[in-house]
Amino acid sequence: MPHATVRNTTRLLESPPLVRYDGLLGETAASVALERLDRELAWQRPQLRLYGKLHSIPRQQVWMGDANARYRYSGSDFDPEPWHPLVAEIRESVTARLAEAGVSAAFNSVLLNRYADGEERMGWHSDDESELGSDPLIAAVSLGAERPLRFRWRHGEDTPFNVWLPHDSLLLMGSGVQRRLQHALLPRKRLGRRISLTFRWIHTAPLS
Ligand SMILES: O=C(O)CCC(=O)C(=O)O
Numbered sequence: 001m002p003h004a005t006v007r008n009t010t011r012l013l014e015s016p017p018l019v020r021y022d023g024l025l026g027e028t029a030a031s032v033a034l035e036r037l038d039r040e041l042a043w044q045r046p047q048l049r050l051y052g053k054l055h056s057i058p059r060q061q062v063w064m065g066d067a068n069a070r071y072r073y074s075g076s077d078f079d080p081e082p083w084h085p086l087v088a089e090i091r092e093s094v095t096a097r098l099a100e101a102g103v104s105a106a107f108n109s110v111l112l113n114r115y116a117d118g119e120e121r122m123g124w125h126s127d128d129e130s131e132l133g134s135d136p137l138i139a140a141v142s143l144g145a146e147r148p149l150r151f152r153w154r155h156g157e158d159t160p161f162n163v164w165l166p167h168d169s170l171l172l173m174g175s176g177v178q179r180r181l182q183h184a185l186l187p188r189k190r191l192g193r194r195i196s197l198t199f200r201w202i203h204t205a206p207l208s
């Protein structure tokens with residue numbers, strides 16, 4: 001099974017911290033998924049408040065998941081969209097591939113991100129909201145233009161590094177990654193459309 005461990009993190013993180021698996025859906029199915037998600041989802045560009053001023057995010061997104069998997073993100077509450085059948089199928093492929101690799105994981109929600117071109121991006125952050133628990137496992141599927149996800153150590157333990165995310169790949173961000181690193185999808189010139197799906201487990205509160 002093709003996969004690549006990201007070597008320069010293994011000294012500093014527990015196993016399996018950051019692993020990329022290639023060929024998740026198969027080339028054709030992945031290209032069909034890119035087109036369908038692009039067309040069929042209700043992509044949104046919410047405004048977030050930053051230092052008291054509203055800014056449109058430099059990408060589009062959709063939150064999807066179980067009805068009770070509510071999420072708080074940059075000061076706003078998001079109610080998830082119901083599972084799109086194709087996204088539910090991709091989730092099955094992700095959990096199956098992880099299970100083959102000996103990683104048992106379950107996901108009740110996903111943030112889908114759509115970057116129209118290389119100018120669209122996501123700034124530095126860790127996915128460390130309290131709803132994700134103390135040591136979340138996040139699985140990120142990439143479709144479309146290959147871009148690097150850049151990582152930097154929160155306390156400068158080592159140098160920043162890129163993990164390239166080709167079409168139809170799956171990046172597992174495992175134990176310690178959110179606690180010890182931040183990541184960003186920085187702008188790059190001359191790049192086409194990309195959609196990512198970052199699957200998560202949200203610890204839920206009872207529906208009121
Ligand atoms: O688009 C990506 O690969 C990164 C997305 C990300 O960091 C996130 O959804 O939290």
Ligand SMILES: [Fe+2]
Nearest residue numbers: 125126127183
């Ligand atoms: Fe993230």
